[in-house]
Amino acid sequence: MVKLLSLSRAARLAGVSRGELQKRIREEDLETFEGELSVELLLELYPHIDLEADPMLEKVRRIRSEASPKKLHSDGWMPDPEVLMTRLKEFQHVLVKTKTALNSSDELLQEILNDLQAAVAAPEEELRHLVAGCITRLNRATQKIGQAEDTRAALFAKDIMLKIVSASIRLLPSGHEFFLEGSDSILEAGLKAGLYINYGCSSGNCGACKCRVISGAVSKLRRHDYVLSAREQEEGYILACSNTAISDLVIEAREADAKEALPHQKIRATVRKIEPNGQSMVLLYLQTPRTQSLRFKAGQRVRLTAENESSAELHIASCPCDGRNLQFMVARRPGDPFSDTLFSQQMSRQTMILEGPVGEFVLREDSSTPTLFIAKETGFAPIKSLVEQAIAMDNAEQFYLIQLGGNPWGSFLDNLCRSWNDSLDNFGYFSPSKECTAAELLLLLQQLTADLHHFDLYIAGPGDWIDAVRKEAQLQRLDSSHWFCQQVD
Numbered sequence: 001m002v003k004l005l006s007l008s009r010a011a012r013l014a015g016v017s018r019g020e021l022q023k024r025i026r027e028e029d030l031e032t033f034e035g036e037l038s039v040e041l042l043l044e045l046y047p048h049i050d051l052e053a054d055p056m057l058e059k060v061r062r063i064r065s066e067a068s069p070k071k072l073h074s075d076g077w078m079p080d081p082e083v084l085m086t087r088l089k090e091f092q093h094v095l096v097k098t099k100t101a102l103n104s105s106d107e108l109l110q111e112i113l114n115d116l117q118a119a120v121a122a123p124e125e126e127l128r129h130l131v132a133g134c135i136t137r138l139n140r141a142t143q144k145i146g147q148a149e150d151t152r153a154a155l156f157a158k159d160i161m162l163k164i165v166s167a168s169i170r171l172l173p174s175g176h177e178f179f180l181e182g183s184d185s186i187l188e189a190g191l192k193a194g195l196y197i198n199y200g201c202s203s204g205n206c207g208a209c210k211c212r213v214i215s216g217a218v219s220k221l222r223r224h225d226y227v228l229s230a231r232e233q234e235e236g237y238i239l240a241c242s243n244t245a246i247s248d249l250v251i252e253a254r255e256a257d258a259k260e261a262l263p264h265q266k267i268r269a270t271v272r273k274i275e276p277n278g279q280s281m282v283l284l285y286l287q288t289p290r291t292q293s294l295r296f297k298a299g300q301r302v303r304l305t306a307e308n309e310s311s312a313e314l315h316i317a318s319c320p321c322d323g324r325n326l327q328f329m330v331a332r333r334p335g336d337p338f339s340d341t342l343f344s345q346q347m348s349r350q351t352m353i354l355e356g357p358v359g360e361f362v363l364r365e366d367s368s369t370p371t372l373f374i375a376k377e378t379g380f381a382p383i384k385s386l387v388e389q390a391i392a393m394d395n396a397e398q399f400y401l402i403q404l405g406g407n408p409w410g411s412f413l414d415n416l417c418r419s420w421n422d423s424l425d426n427f428g429y430f431s432p433s434k435e436c437t438a439a440e441l442l443l444l445l446q447q448l449t450a451d452l453h454h455f456d457l458y459i460a461g462p463g464d465w466i467d468a469v470r471k472e473a474q475l476q477r478l479d480s481s482h483w484f485c486q487q488v489d
Ligand code: FES
Pocket: 199, 200, 201, 202, 203, 204, 205, 206, 207, 208, 209, 210, 239, 240, 241, 242
């Protein structure tokens, strides 16, 4: 029987991104089975798979953990002992079955060998000759059992080991797939994978994350699931925020698509930190109450109102995978009450009201197209959120970030961008060392790719700068009609 692997699991086993695997399948016109591929095909594509190490897993884990601080009931890596034991028992069960099958074939071989040895005594010369040949072959086969290196078996064992530390979850009807690591809840794992799963309180109180388990086993992280009726519980409904996966799961869950508006929220958040970023910018860190996360899409914005009533509508600069810990970039603008408040006051432990989210500058849904992100000045805020979302989704074949601006030039979280560049094989970061004209920017784009048409292009920054870049593109007969643009002044 052909053993099939989902694309996510196959990419993880090969140590490549899902985008890269999809690209190879498309370029080499390879056969998949309803989105899954065979072990044989995976080994053909990547004959030198390192069956011991999984560097990609490490890279993505590190980046994701930087993007999303650990939650209260997550130790970030090791599952709960109870969950670990259950997974190990499942592992043991699979191994016992496999070993039993091996032992049976061993016994069978021995029996056939005995029979054939008896047949050798028969008078017919030819039969004796044939049987002797069989014995030689079977002798060779029995000597090989357990000695020859079988890559498929090693791949199988690696897959089993990965299953111990992470369960795979498939959502219906979308077919989205992600991994749950440590003792994250199903909701946390889905958000970290860049999905817009329905949720509200994140704490088992509102019922918005209700979903139905089609197959697999879950374990409760929180006891209170009283928002579910007894009948719903009998029908397999659970709360995604209050359960973790023990085994691989298939669940029915509601998700928002790229076009769907998310519910409007009004939340009082606490100012955790205000951090200078260069001389003309501060990073504002807000944290919502434990039972009220902000549900938003990467690239969206909210209105912030400080205690002195000054307010501003700002793009969220962090990943939607963490709706409690939010980042914003605020430019120094003397005379602007909100900017003056942030640059001149001690605001630690003060609160701000945030209202939203709004905006349609969001990532194209499930796109595996190569992507270019270009940001200037505070346009870096929505672009940073989009890049973090793209990293979490792990769909894009290739993506580049070009960052312009900062005072001093290039100072906007340059180290973070460089760490993405160093950690991800399919990511490139460029920060020109000085102000560049629209023509110079287009030249850089054309050096990166001969055909801009094959890229999704997201550009955010001051309106007059975006206009200048589009005008220059027109002069150079480049079609910019499909670019996703966001004015951020
Ligand atoms: S998000 Fe409110 S119960 Fe799960």
